[in-house]
Amino acid sequence: MNMLDLDGPVLETVEMHTCGEPTRIVTKGYPKLQGTLLQQRRQAKEQYDHLRRRLMLEPRGHADMYGAILIQETELVSSDEADIGVLFCHCEGYSQMCGHGTIALGRFLIDTDDLTIFPRRKQVQFSAADRTASLNLHAPCGLVRVIVPTTSDGSKADGSRPVSFVSVPSFATALGRSLPIKDRDAWLALTGRGPPHAVTIDIAYGGAFYALVSVEELGLGDRLQELDFDTTKKIAMIIKQSVVETYPDLCQHQSLSSDQCGLYSVIIMDKETGRPSKDTVGAELGLCMFANGQIDRSPTGSGVTARVAAAYGAGKRKLTDKWTYHSLVSHLNNGSGAFLASIAEEVTITTAARNTTSAVTVLVEGQAFYLGKSSFISEREDTLGRGFLL
Numbered sequence: 001m002n003m004l005d006l007d008g009p010v011l012e013t014v015e016m017h018t019c020g021e022p023t024r025i026v027t028k029g030y031p032k033l034q035g036t037l038l039q040q041r042r043q044a045k046e047q048y049d050h051l052r053r054r055l056m057l058e059p060r061g062h063a064d065m066y067g068a069i070l071i072q073e074t075e076l077v078s079s080d081e082a083d084i085g086v087l088f089c090h091c092e093g094y095s096q097m098c099g100h101g102t103i104a105l106g107r108f109l110i111d112t113d114d115l116t117i118f119p120r121r122k123q124v125q126f127s128a129a130d131r132t133a134s135l136n137l138h139a140p141c142g143l144v145r146v147i148v149p150t151t152s153d154g155s156k157a158d159g160s161r162p163v164s165f166v167s168v169p170s171f172a173t174a175l176g177r178s179l180p181i182k183d184r185d186a187w188l189a190l191t192g193r194g195p196p197h198a199v200t201i202d203i204a205y206g207g208a209f210y211a212l213v214s215v216e217e218l219g220l221g222d223r224l225q226e227l228d229f230d231t232t233k234k235i236a237m238i239i240k241q242s243v244v245e246t247y248p249d250l251c252q253h254q255s256l257s258s259d260q261c262g263l264y265s266v267i268i269m270d271k272e273t274g275r276p277s278k279d280t281v282g283a284e285l286g287l288c289m290f291a292n293g294q295i296d297r298s299p300t301g302s303g304v305t306a307r308v309a310a311a312y313g314a315g316k317r318k319l320t321d322k323w324t325y326h327s328l329v330s331h332l333n334n335g336s337g338a339f340l341a342s343i344a345e346e347v348t349i350t351t352a353a354r355n356t357t358s359a360v361t362v363l364v365e366g367q368a369f370y371l372g373k374s375s376f377i378s379e380r381e382d383t384l385g386r387g388f389l390l
């Protein structure tokens with residue numbers, strides 16, 4: 001390797017998955033960024049996007065890859081509110097929040113004893129009574145509290161028990177809204193049938209904005225399992241574009257900065273709910289397509305948060321209810337990998353202009369597993385190695 005002419009840093013990663021959804025955690029080699037977390041995200045986009053492309057796209061990644069870049073210094077780390085920061089990334093860019101990645105990071109950050117990766121590891125609060133460690137993660141959406149089960153001395157995570165997190169206050173911005181479909185020709189070309197005149201959607205924020213739609217609204221089949229993934233992904237992107245054009249104001253909130261707003265994803269939900277796990281009173285099944293059409297293998301932690309907020313807003317969820325959320329992967333694998341979610345607290349968001357919004361915080365539980373470690377390089381002459389998608 002000494003003789004290689006390298007283009008850029010060696011990027012070290014730990015590879016994990018949460019219900020089959022990958023998290024490539026960048027542990028070493030990423031350049032140090034400056035400023036607040038959102039300023040650092042802008043710098044990552046403007047100066048180092050080639051590193052995201054290398055890690056997410058082929059030949060090192062694939063069209064549904066997901067990543068987490070650890071950020072040691074942020075404004076919330078400086079004020080002692082957070083233990084570490086993170087920038088989440090995917091094949092299109094950078095996201096506001098990622099629940100499946102948070103679950104993976106929770107386990108990894110407790111397991112690591114490398115203080116060059118997690119300098120505040122020793123300050124993480126450990127409860128001997130519960131055998132859990134609580135760490136605060138600064139994500140682009142805000143502060144996320146993560147609870148990680150540990151061994152009895154708190155030195156390592158206990159991977160046999162789920163990690164849970166409580167993200168930022170979440171709320172619905174629209175319930176039962178009629179959405180006119182914009183690109184009717186594209187829909188017709190994809191399905192051989194004209195789209196419905198309109199579909200009924202909810203829009204909710206769970207650290208990122210989600211449009212929620214029932215599968216039968218699409219007229220393509222009543223069960224998620226019957227749908228052709230490629231077509232469904234493209235239909236979801238037509239819905240996403242229709243929401244962006246018709247209801248841009250419903251994908252923002254006065255409490256958020258402009259670069260925290262915008263529609264992230266469309267979740268298609270199925271009436272066939274899947275099996276409720278132990279201790280839960282109900283179940284839901286959904287398929288999340290995010291960014292430019294990546295399919296989430298996991299039940300989508302931030303999407304589940306948004307769905308609980310929408311159910312609460314519609315008066316369909318009691319404070320004490322714990323619910324099972326399946327992705328198609330968990331549903332087709334005997335429930336393995338499902339997330340559980342319940343309302344943690346009812347809260348009120350008050351903006352600088354003193355407007356208020358009723359919201360909830362949501363506790364989401366799930367399990368993540370290790371896949372391996374990588375050390376990625378890039379040779380100067382390797383143009384394909386800079387990243388492509390088929």
Ligand SMILES: O=C(O)[C@H]1NCC[C@@H]1O
Nearest residue numbers: 097098099100300301302
């Ligand atoms: O679990 C989540 O919240 C994420 N999974 C991929 C898309 C979302 O960011």
